[in-house]
Amino acid sequence: MEQSLERTRLQRIFGSDIWYSFTHNPTAIFSAIVTVGMILAAIFAPWIAPHDPFDLATISIMDGNLPPAWSAGGDMNFLLGTDDQGRGILSTILYGARISLLVGFSSVIFSMVVGITLGLVSGYVGGRTDALIMRIADIQLSFPAILIALLVDGVARGLIPSEMHSEISIYVLIFAIGISGWVQYARTVRGSTLVEKNKEYVQAARVIGIRPFTILRRHILPNVMGPVMVIATIHLAIAIITEATLSFLGVGVPPTTPSLGTLIRIGNEYLFSGDWWITIFPGITLVVLVLAVNLLGDWMRDALNPKLR
Amino acid sequence: MISFILKRLVQSVIVMLTVALIAFSMFRFVGDPINNMVGQDTSRADREALTERLGLNDPFIVQFGRFALNAAQGDFGFSYKFRQPVNKLILERMSATLELSFVSAVLALAIGIPAGVYTALKKKGFLSRGIMTLSLVGVSLPTFLIGILLILLFGVVLRWLPTFGRGDVVAIGGWTTGFLTVSGLKSLILPSITLALFQMTLIMRLVRAEMLEVLRTDFIKFARARGLPDRAVHFKHALKNTLVPVITITGLQLGSLIAFAIITESVFQWPGMGLLFIQAISDVDIPIMAAYLVLIAFFFVIINMVVDILYYAVDPRLRADDA
Numbered sequence: 279m280e281q282s283l284e285r286t287r288l289q290r291i292f293g294s295d296i297w298y299s300f301t302h303n304p305t306a307i308f309s310a311i312v313t314v315g316m317i318l319a320a321i322f323a324p325w326i327a328p329h330d331p332f333d334l335a336t337i338s339i340m341d342g343n344l345p346p347a348w349s350a351g352g353d354m355n356f357l358l359g360t361d362d363q364g365r366g367i368l369s370t371i372l373y374g375a376r377i378s379l380l381v382g383f384s385s386v387i388f389s390m391v392v393g394i395t396l397g398l399v400s401g402y403v404g405g406r407t408d409a410l411i412m413r414i415a416d417i418q419l420s421f422p423a424i425l426i427a428l429l430v431d432g433v434a435r436g437l438i439p440s441e442m443h444s445e446i447s448i449y450v451l452i453f454a455i456g457i458s459g460w461v462q463y464a465r466t467v468r469g470s471t472l473v474e475k476n477k478e479y480v481q482a483a484r485v486i487g488i489r490p491f492t493i494l495r496r497h498i499l500p501n502v503m504g505p506v507m508v509i510a511t512i513h514l515a516i517a518i519i520t521e522a523t524l525s526f527l528g529v530g531v532p533p534t535t536p537s538l539g540t541l542i543r544i545g546n547e548y549l550f551s552g553d554w555w556i557t558i559f560p561g562i563t564l565v566v567l568v569l570a571v572n573l574l575g576d577w578m579r580d581a582l583n584p585k586l587r
Numbered sequence: 588m589i590s591f592i593l594k595r596l597v598q599s600v601i602v603m604l605t606v607a608l609i610a611f612s613m614f615r616f617v618g619d620p621i622n623n624m625v626g627q628d629t630s631r632a633d634r635e636a637l638t639e640r641l642g643l644n645d646p647f648i649v650q651f652g653r654f655a656l657n658a659a660q661g662d663f664g665f666s667y668k669f670r671q672p673v674n675k676l677i678l679e680r681m682s683a684t685l686e687l688s689f690v691s692a693v694l695a696l697a698i699g700i701p702a703g704v705y706t707a708l709k710k711k712g713f714l715s716r717g718i719m720t721l722s723l724v725g726v727s728l729p730t731f732l733i734g735i736l737l738i739l740l741f742g743v744v745l746r747w748l749p750t751f752g753r754g755d756v757v758a759i760g761g762w763t764t765g766f767l768t769v770s771g772l773k774s775l776i777l778p779s780i781t782l783a784l785f786q787m788t789l790i791m792r793l794v795r796a797e798m799l800e801v802l803r804t805d806f807i808k809f810a811r812a813r814g815l816p817d818r819a820v821h822f823k824h825a826l827k828n829t830l831v832p833v834i835t836i837t838g839l840q841l842g843s844l845i846a847f848a849i850i851t852e853s854v855f856q857w858p859g860m861g862l863l864f865i866q867a868i869s870d871v872d873i874p875i876m877a878a879y880l881v882l883i884a885f886f887f888v889i890i891n892m893v894v895d896i897l898y899y900a901v902d903p904r905l906r907a908d909d910a
Contacts, residue, residue, distance in 0.1 A: 417605055417606075420602070420839075420842075420891060421846070421883070421887060422843040422847065424846065424847070424849075424850075425843075425849075425883065428865075428868060429876065429880060432868035432876050433617055433876075436613075436617035436873060515727070522729055523730070523731055523850055526729075526731045526850075526853075527731075527850065527853055527865050529865070529868050529869060542731070546854075549738060550742075550743060552743070554743075557739075558739075561732050564729065564732065565724075565728055565729075565732065568727040569723070572726065
């Protein structure tokens with residue numbers, strides 16, 4: 279019984295319009311491969327990285343500032359060169375992408391949970407609750423997300439004793455980026471909820487006495503998730519950029535667990551002495567990752583919105 | 588029209604009060620203001636005297652009222668780190684940020700709108716496709732990375748342009764300007780391109796999308812059927828009707844230029860408000876953060892108001908609704 283249900287679900291995926299659109303769009307396939315590839319590389323970084331950049335026993339300052347392997351003075355051990363402390367750039371990128379993706383995904387999920395919850399409540403309950411939530415959303419929306427993230431980060435720094443900063447700064451960062459992005463979700467979900475709640479299946483559920491919470495979770499939520507997935511994909515790209523920017527500005531993750539943004543910040547100090555690889559390779563990784571996610575989001579928006587075809 | 592402006596004014600005041608409340612709560616509850624102002628060896632009596640003098644024992648609402656009144660007059664107290672009045676610190680740096688944002692805005696509009704119109708009219712052209720692909724890369728490039736790449740190319744490899752600071756500035760009254768010296772103008776080039784690039788791509792893609800939408804409508808087909816020359820159809824009929832959404836987004840984007848200037852200023856060590864703000868975050872210098880927040884909110888409120896009023900000038904339908 280359970281198995282046959284699973285099979286029909288798989289069949290439903292492969293028979294769907296979305297799957298058709300995906301398999302007939304080379305850009306979407308390519309960007310999906312790049313995105314998944316980078317996520318896998320980041321997850322398995324400890325196994326595939328040629329060196330452990332945080333194991334002080336294996337890094338040597340004698341290997342510092344080596345250029346990439348193919349240029350004069352390069353070392354085959356360090357394919358993309360080394361930074362000032364002799365850490366291989368390839369290894370630090372793999373570990374850095376891990377932090378970047380971790381913060382990116384976590385803050386997107388945080389935004390989603392907050393935004394969807396508030397959007398559902400706002401749309402379903404209506405009245406004053408709705409007005410209050412939407413006014414807050416309006417005010418927040420009139421400021422750029424990066425500014426909100428910076429402020430939340432700054433305030434959190436003030437509230438937390440400084441000796442704890444480096445331990446929990448990654449959670450602070452996730453919270454700051456997450457809280458700066460909930461409005462888009464809330465607005466979209468609220469709009470869809472307003473439409474769905476007057477449909478017959480919701481009225482039927484209400485008539486047979488199902489609790490509002492269950493109606494929201496089991497009946498309305500699945501029907502408003504389409505646009506949410508599009509926003510989430512594009513938001514992931516924005517969250518990764520925001521994390522990199524905050525880390526670059528020196529208010530993100532601490533240098534002990536560098537993300538791609540931190541690596542670019544470290545390399546930036548060596549730009550003028552000609553050691554371009556320390557900055558450029560993490561930079562390229564960041565751009566490729568963001569571009570792939572953006573392209574995926576673009577495709578998904580077109581595929582889920584028949585009006586644009 | 589007047590009732591509309593009044594309504595917007597009331598809304599703006601509410602927004603400003605909300606932001607002021609947030610700023611005040613930051614000042615009052617994040618860290619201890621007294622500890623941040625005095626040294627370790629200040630006696631308890633002195634601390635209490637200071638608390639009393641600053642009115643920190645008054646009820647919350649009285650304190651907030653005083654804060655809002657002072658803020659409205661531009662008084663945000665003293666910076667914890669610099670031991671100077673916050674408004675003086677910000678005023679010294681405001682001209683740098685505003686000049687940078689202004690040049691970037693002009694750049695973004697002057698290139699973004701024509702490029703958008705061009706790519707919409709010559710949809711299948713080779714150049715259009717090139718521009719569109721470049722713009723997608725532009726959206727994915729974080730601002731700070733654009734800055735670094737420009738510094739690497741024009742500052743380190745080619746050595747054509749300065750990559751650091753504002754160059755020589757001329758003081759006119761309280762305003763310092765880099766427009767009047769050669770080194771000032773040269774220093775502006777890289778930061779303003781960095782700051783403009785993202786907004787430029789955004790404006791271009793928006794104008795293109797709106798143009799394509801309008802070009803499909805019946806009145807454009809009718810204009811063509813009347814035998815009007817392409818030039819008249821494209822610019823008098825089509826472009827004019829794309830302007831409403833373009834003004835909205837552009838207006839909001841101009842506001843975010845000032846915010847994104849934080850990043851550009853850090854990359855180029857541009858001595859503006861953004862650099863001050865980012866240092867304040869690292870140092871937990873709350874008065875500067877609070878003042879910056881209120882100031883930016885003020886800019887946004889003003890820009891939003893101007894945008895809304897501009898609608899009336901651009902879209903006659905809104906005027907008809909009023910009557």
